Amino acid sequence: MTPEHDPSDPRRMDILAAVRAIPPGTVAGYGQVARRAGLPGRARWVARVLAEADDPELPWHRVLRSDGRIAFEPCSAGFLEQRRRLLAEGVAVSEDGRTARPRAPDLDAMLWGPASP
DNA sequence: CATATGACGTGGG
DNA sequence: CCCCACGCCATAT
Numbered sequence: 001m002t003p004e005h006d007p008s009d010p011r012r013m014d015i016l017a018a019v020r021a022i023p024p025g026t027v028a029g030y031g032q033v034a035r036r037a038g039l040p041g042r043a044r045w046v047a048r049v050l051a052e053a054d055d056p057e058l059p060w061h062r063v064l065r066s067d068g069r070i071a072f073e074p075c076s077a078g079f080l081e082q083r084r085r086l087l088a089e090g091v092a093v094s095e096d097g098r099t100a101r102p103r104a105p106d107l108d109a110m111l112w113g114p115a116s117p
Numbered sequence: 118c119a120t121a122t123g124a125c126g127t128g129g130g
Numbered sequence: 131c132c133c134c135a136c137g138c139c140a141t142a143t
Contacts, residue, residue, distance in 0.1 A: 030125050043125040044139055051124060063124080071124040078124070 014038055015049045022062040025089050027099060029066040047071065061085035070097035 014037035021036070022028050028036075030043035039045065043066075050060045061082045065071050072079035074096050083093045092100050 031127095034125090041126085041138055042140095044123070045125090047124040048140065060124085065124085066126055073124095082124085 011037065011039060012049050015046050016053065016055070016058065019046075019050070019058060019060060019063060022059055024059070024062075025091060027062045027064050027068075027086070027091060027101075030063055030071070031066055033063055062089075062091075064099060068099045068101050070099075072097070 015033060018033045018036040019028075022033075030046045031041075034040060034042045034046045037046075046063070050058075050063060053060065063071075070079055070082050070093065072082060079097060083097065086093050086099070
């Protein structure tokens with residue numbers, strides 16, 4: 001069996017841990033999460049892990065694209081749900097899924113702030 | 118084994 | 131703003 005099929009794959013656990021570490025009211029990119037989990041370049045895998053994740057407590061909605069937009073297609077079920085959760089946390093999201101911060105200013109390791117710079 | 122597809126990312130035109 | 135190429139990697143066909 002390939003490790004990737006193992007639900008207890010430590011790398012998956014690392015990804016989930018990185019997602020859980022995102023403070024409420026803030027957001028992070030898929031690539032950021034991947035790097036934080038020690039898996040640089042595996043943003044796609046992060047997305048897949050989130051899609052498969054079953055933990056209702058997982059703050060998956062705090063993970064966005066690197067350009068600060070919601071990854072789901074606008075008006076899709078996932079999009080609406082994610083936007084709703086972000087708004088509930090005080091994160092500003094426009095109707096087309098854009099958050100306040102398009103890109104991190106300098107430190108790629110830092111999380112994007114809630115709102116006003 | 119060869120392609121295609123994604124909740125991706127970076128870089129360029 | 132748009133579009134494209136390429137890199138990336140797990141799944142699906």
